[in-house]
Amino acid sequence: MRVTELANAMDTTPDTVRYYTRIGLIVPIKSPNNGYKTYGKKTQQRLKFILSARQxxxxxxxxxxxxxxxDKGNTAxxxxxxxxxxxxxxxxxxxxxxxxxRKRLKKAMDDWQSKPNKAPTGDMICHLIEGESEGDAHQRGNNG
Amino acid sequence: MRVTELANAMDTTPDTVRYYTRIGLIVPIKSPNNGYKTYGKKTQQRLKFILSARQxxxxxxxxxxxxxxxDKGNTAxxxxxxxxxxxxxxxxxxxxxxxxxRKRLKKAMDDWQSKPNKAPTGDMICHLIEGESEGDAHQRGNNG
DNA sequence: CTTACACCTGTGCCTAAGGCATGGGTCAAG
DNA sequence: CTTGACCCATGCCTTAGGCACAGGTGTAAG
Structure with a gap:
């Protein structure tokens, strides 16, 4: 199987297959005559696992x-x-x-319904947004 | 105001301020003696808008x-x-x-509750995931 | 055999929004 | 002057592939 064939069989894109190949998640055999990557049944199984996990x-x-x-034989x-x-x-x-x-966006649309469009003043770029940020604490990067 | 000062005042990070500066969203004045970027009141207003929009x-x-x-004087x-x-x-x-x-994850946890851990066989990497992908069509990249 | 042409391949660069590390500059105290 | 704390600008790194490009392959026609 070559890259596109495998991709189609697994309902994914050739670029995805190439990517996994590039980072070594799946390892093809290089066809000696044309240098194309060839994937076997075992690799297909592996790709299936990868795609399921991505799901x-x-x-x-x-x-x-x-x-x-x-790959070391241990339970994953x-x-x-x-x-x-x-x-x-x-x-x-x-x-x-x-x-x-979503709540914030809906509120914005709601609040703006009645407001007109205004040209920017020296102090305001768009009053729709700038009139909006009361009572809502910003968040510094506290990610996981 | 220098970068950190501005960042603190607007409750964001210096890196964010630097980023916006780098891509030209906000334009500081280069302090002539030390090359530090200096931000004025107008810029602070602009940054406030940007952060609100990011919210x-x-x-x-x-x-x-x-x-x-x-900036061209038009209503945005x-x-x-x-x-x-x-x-x-x-x-x-x-x-x-x-x-x-979320549903998928919860279902997985639920289904796996009763299943034991198994070592990988030649055909399976982790039976938890590989036994899982029935009746669930994958999605090719149909994004917007 | 050669040509034509569609399709396929590998490689390398690009993304969004900053985070992080590095090397150096600045300011106040001693 | 020197130490030390803090601050700065710059450049590289991140995800999971997408996309463009230049060239190779395979098949039909001549």
């Missing part, structure tokens, strides 16, 4: 860790459980953040 | 467009309304995606 929003780095463990399951737990917590945060953003 | 998840590129319009309000509308739609999508991911 759960595992980062590529995390997947690399899992595969590394598995505990690691997988840990990651999924962490990912769920992260998703919960993301969820809340999106909620807040 | 609404406007991209920096979008903000650049708004400021460019405003229609553009702002348009962006906020678009952003709201985008957020809605994001919201749904996060919901799906």
């Amino acid at each position: 759960l929003d595992f980062s590529v780095e995390e997947i690399k860790g899992i595969l590394s463990e598995s 399951c505990p690691l997988v459980r840990e990651i999924v737990e962490h990912r769920l917590a992260e998703t919960e945060k993301q969820f809340q953040a999106t909620l807040i953003l | 609404l998840d406007f991209s920096v590129e979008e903000i650049k467009g708004i400021l460019s319009e405003s 309000c229609p553009l702002v309304r348009e962006i906020v509308e678009h952003r709201l739609a985008e957020t809605e999508k994001q919201f749904q995606a996060t919901l799906i991911l």
Whole structure:
């Protein structure tokens, strides 16, 4: 199988396959006559795993860790459980953040409904936004 | 005001201020004796606008467009309304995606509760994930 | 055999919004 | 002058691929 063929079979893009190849997640055999990368059944299995993990929003780095463990013959399951737990917590945060953003956007649209458009003054760029930031603490970078 | 001072006053980081400076969103005066960047009141106002817009998840590129319009003396309000509308739609999508991911993660944790850890076989890397991808179509990159 | 042409391949550069490390400059106290 | 604390500008690094480019491959026609 060559890159596009594999990509189609796994319902992903050739660029994605190339990317995973480039960073060593999957290892093809170089065809000796034309230098094209050739992927076998085992690699397809591996790619399937990678894509499934990506579906759960595992980062590529995390997947690399899992595969590394598995390649040494060890169970990757505990690691997988840990990651999924962490990912769920992260998703919960993301969820809340999106909620807040949505509320904020809706409020903005609502508030602006009645306001006219104004040309910028020396003190204001767009009164829609600048009249808006009361009672809402900003957040410095407290990420995870 | 120098970079850190401005950053503290606006409750953001010096790196952020430097970034906006670097890409020309805000323009400081170079202090002639030490080469330090110095920011005035007008710039602080501008930065406030930028940060408020970022709170609404406007991209920096979008903000650049708004400021460019405003700098020419034109109303940026229609553009702002348009962006906020678009952003709201985008957020809605994001919201749904996060919901799906959360459901998927929760289901995974649930399903795995009863399953043991297994060493990888020749055909499987981690049975938790590989047994999981039934009845769930993958998605090729159909983004917006 | 050669030509034509569609499709395919590998490589390298690009992204968003800053974060971080480095090497040096500045300011006040002693 | 020297120490030390803090501050500054600059440049590289990050994700997960996307995209453009230049050239190779394969098949049909001549």
